Amino acid sequence: MKINCPLVTRVLTNFIREESQKAGFERNIIGLSGGLDSTVCAYLAVKAVGSPSVFGLILPYKDYDQEGVSLAEEVARILGIEVETIDISPQIDAYFSGHPTDNHVLKGNKMARERMSILYDYSARLKAMILGTSNKTELLIGYGTIHGDMACGINPMGDLYKTQVRELGQYLNVPEKILRRKPTAGLWPDQTDEDEIGLSYEELDRILFKLVDERLTADEVIRAGLEEKKVRRVAELIRKAEYKRKMPPVAKLSERTVGHDFLYPYDWGK
Template sequence: MKINCPLVLKVLTSFIREESHKAGFEHNIIGLSGGLDSTVCAYLAVKAMGSKHLFGLIMPFKNYDQEGVSLAEEVGQLLEIKVEKIDISPQIESYFSSHPVDNPVLRGNKIARERMSILYDYSARLEAMILGTSNKTELLIGYGTIHGDLACGINPMGDLYKTQVQELGRYLNVPQKILSRKPTAGLWPGQTDEDEIGLSYEELDRILFSLVDERLTVEEVIKAGYEEKKVRRVAELIRKSEYKRKMPPIAKLSERTVGHDFLYPYDWGK
């Protein structure tokens, strides 16, 4: 699972540059959380386009992740990019005060979609392409909010597992505080990804790599020494989250239908 960091850096910076330019953008915009994924992605974007071409948005909700907010500010300063902070508490609170709910996942989804909504608004205001920061681990197990943090213009890191993002982060010399921080989606105070998923990223990535990259069957992965319950759970998470990785199905009626047999490349004519 090791990666050749100089090569990955070269491919991903070319990707950000080419795909942004092809879509007609000179600038990128990113939501900064102070976590590893958005930090590494911001480093990549600055290497690809230069610090004048990246805009960072920090969107705290109440005091859920104060450490994250200050780290995000620090990343903005280190990279010398323009950063704006927008407190999203008023609109979220206003909604939940009239439509209360206890389920923290529902609250988290609403927060993620509010951030997405602001990113898209700023994307249009600043004429900047939104960089997605979902990694391969999250995409495969569906650990993300559909039309929330999963929404973006392009995603440079979606083929890197979380542990590979960590490796790339070390190579890029991102601040140690960010590298050693427990990954969190910031859905509630003190939340960590690994507690919520019930597996360490190390173990999760190795199981995913075996199932997805090496195309081993669930039985073969169990035979290789992983706990049966965990492997089956990961396989189930992959299966259940396919809808988050696709455009929604369109009911086919005619001879030629969008999504079925009207098939054009994304980079059409670019």
């Protein structure tokens, strides 16, 4: 599962540069959480297009993740990128005061979509391409909010497992504090991904790598010595999350249907 960090960096910086240019954007914009993924993404973006062309948005809800906010500010300082902080509490609270719930996940999803909404607004204001920060682990198990943190213009990180993002972060000299920090989606105070998923990222990525990259069946992964309950659970998470990885199905009626047999490249004419 080890990666060739210089090569990956070269490919991903090219990707960010080329795809942004082709789409006609002058800058890149990233939602900075102070976590590993958005930090590594910001480092890549600065390498790709230079710090004046990268804009960071810090979008906290109340004081849910103060450490994250200060780390995000530190990242912006180190990289020398312009950054703006917008507190999303007023609009979130306004909504939930009318539609109260104790459900953490509902609240977290709403916050993720509010952040998305602001990122898209700023994307239009600044003519900036939104860089997505969902990694391969999240995409595979569906650990993300559809149309929330999963929404973006392009995604440089989507083929790197979480543990590989960490490896790349080390190579890129991301602050030690961020590398060591327990990953959190910031859905509620003290939330950690690993508690919520019920597996460590190391275990999770090992199982995913065998199922996805090595194309082993769940039975084969179990025979290779990994814990049956965990393997079955991960396989089931992958199956259930397919809807998050695709555009919604279009009901086919005609001879040529968007999403079925109207097939053009993404980079068409660019």
